[in-house]
Amino acid sequence: MPNQSPHALSPDDSLIDAAAGGDAAAFGQLVQRYQDRLLTSLTRFTGSREQAEDIAQEAFVQAYRKLDQFRRDASFYTWLHRIAHNRAMSAGRKKRERVSIESLRAAAGGAEVAEPQTDQLPEAAMIADEQIALVHRALATLAEDYRKILVLREFDNMDYQQIAEVTGIAIGTVRSRLFRARMQLKEALVSVGACQS
């Protein structure tokens, strides 16, 4: 589901106006509207639910502080997302955490990844926590730039134009990085048996 066009009348506008006037409750409604989406995106990017929650909370607070700087040339979520991922990338850079394929294999060996069964419905709720963690670790093997674009596309459902706006790179670059990111992730998942080759 792509974001709505920034030129369309945004349902967020009245809440943003109220929040900009100091109405914290109005901002609370914005938080409620986007918290799950942002949290999902950040969890996939950081690989840690706990860290994602911290960053999301900080991002919302920072967005509130800087609300008067929001020029509305993009959607509120796009703007919020940019704040959040800047913080996430900054935090990730400080940690310098990059998972190697070797550690990924080791993790897979300990996690006993469940073989997908054809007679089992692939419902999201049925996916084991270990398998989710494995995908997160596979995502962590990607370079930040690749991972960011992949998350924007696959979990934030942004189109290439929106990704280009958020990341500040050309659409052609989005296209090529996305392809490389997918292929690298595929390799990482195949190497641990989480995905068929």
Next chain:
Amino acid sequence: MPSSHPQPDDRLLSAYLDGELTDGERAQVEQRLAQDAEARQTVEQLRQLRTTLADLPPEKANADFTARVVQQIQAAVPASSQPVAVAGRIGEEPSGAGGQFTIGRSRRGWAWAAMAIAASVLLMAFLPQESREVAKQQDQAAFDEGEVAAPIPVSKAPLEIGAADPASPSAAEMMTDGVALPPSADLSKEASALPSVGADADELSVDQPTSDLLAPAAPPGPEADSGFAMQSRSASAEQMATQQANRRRDQSQLIQQYKMLQDRSARSRQSSTKDEASDLVVNVILTPAAYREAWVDNILTKQVCQPTQQVTVNGADKQKADRETAFTEAATARSTRQQQPSQVVDLQADQFAEFLSTLQINTLKCSSVEVEPVEKPVDLNQPQTNFWQNYNRLGNVKVAPTQNPTKPTRATQKLTNEIKPTDRVRALIVVEAEEKQGNTGHR
């Protein structure tokens, strides 16, 4: 496996799945898919990957997440950072009558403003000009980074002075963070000569009476509460005594803060003199051919620099040691993973720029060059450089595999134009797995 043999047009396959192709490109892809089994397999793999990712359940925020954010906004966002009006505890009327007050527009507002001005004078009087510049730059840097909403205006700073919660950073600390003060400064003596600094924030909260004496030069205005003023006068002697006690306490707090900042500054200066870290960290991922031709032939054999195979960690500088350890681990991990040499080298920026130019000739053989700045210990004697400014200026630049070889790469331009030639660069040279070698002609 097709994934290890990407062709130039393969990225169209990915965009094809996303519905992000032009009509012409889509027709081109469909024609290829009709003829090329390997391309069909790649598309199927990409489709399967998307399914795997889509099957991950979305995250759900905890039930109290919204409340926590709103609470944090109300509690942690200082009045100066509120988008427009001052809200929260200060603005709440205990009677439930509602309404907010704006600094300078009510009796209490003027009291705050008077405190702000007086405390600012106190702070500025003890800060040398150079230190004030540093503090100003730090505020601006924090603003640029988005850590604070705006550089804190001097007139609003003392809102935190004398606050009951010692854990919260005071305005004095924010203004003078990291600034060394003259050890000989007799703060208590000089501070006592200044008016109205010692007012307690609690005393000025709306649910307690506010001293009339704390509102010097307050314009009476139509909203002035004369009954309130009379009540204040009748208790003036007692309140003056309270003010003096508060003033002494706040002066004591300021002195403690200054000492703490002085110690911190001294420690920071010590650590900065020891730092010999690189100015830039660069990750270079090369194809085997580029490694041989551009790196071995042009750099190593010409002895431009020698790789540091084993980085020594002496523990003298923990930050440096951590960085080097991370590098060594990364090099080892990549080398092990790819069964190819990975090297850590230190060289000058101009040498590295030349190396990048060499790569450019063989641009199709270079996978990526990632440049990132290194955070160095703060040197309080120098103007502070904002990390994000640095990052935006230098970081995140890459050599695109399809870059026009006749033009300098963006990374080269950045390195050539914006990095001093004598800056030190630490490069991690990683070679892609040999299995991709057969495909280097496509890169």
